[in-house]
Amino acid sequence: MRIAITGANGQLGRALIATLARHHDVVALGHDQLELSDPATVDQIANTRAEVVIHAAAYTNVDGCARDPVLAYRVNGLGTRYVALGCRRIDAAMVYISTNEVFAGTSHRPYYEDDPTGPINPYGQSKLAGEQEVRFLVARHFIVRVAWLFGGERNFVQTVLRLAANPPNGVLRMVADEIGSPTYAGDVAAGLARLITTDYYGTYHFVNDGICSRYEFAAEILRQAGIDTPLLPIRLRDFQRDSTPPPYTPLANIAGAALGITFRPWQEAVADYLERLRSAHV
Incomplete structure (x- = not known):
């Protein structure tokens, strides 16, 4: 199968390649090859x-999106339109990587x-525009939402x-009231390698099993890395x-699990990633 991947230099793009x-003809498209906000993308x-x-x-700098919502929309909304139009032209199926931040975070x-979406920040709004x-434009599509992605060099x-x-001041501070789903690229x-071989088009949540706060996520990272730096919980409102x-956007993998695509606990994925980091520095 011939597969084109945008964002080829990002942490998910590299994992996809x-x-x-190993089994497909891959066309890697990084930022040097593709400027999403340009109609030439089609x-x-x-x-x-x-x-x-x-x-x-995508433009994934969440704070940058808040500072420049127009840029966020041009890249994540309009840019996705151009990719979708290109797919229409060659009758290609499309996989769109979306985010937990299309939700408001008010669920229990x-x-x-x-579930109904309702993003509360420009990043989530721009990614929902892409969805x-x-x-609207691609009949054969997979929308795959991920969350709290790790696996590359910046995460x-x-x-x-x-x-x-x-x-800072000898103590690490992490937010304890932002809850989500850590996800290994x-x-x-x-999971995507399996999904694209099917024709079960629609929306999916691909996240590792289990939920946690940012504070609990950090505590597990430190525990597994054998680091005893003091860790202090803080509140979202204290983090400027x-x-x-x-505040609360864990994702349930229901549609993928129905196809047999399931994900291991996030703690096991963290252990795998940390081992890879250690091996890379040996």
């Missing part, structure tokens, strides 16, 4: 002659795939390790930032 290139996608396009590229249980473009796990090495890539994150 590593997973899919032609560039069409020129790949791909059977499946996995659109993993993990969100199901068809709407895909649903929450790496941030915790970096801050723990030199914590390699596990998402494996430009964006407002939804």
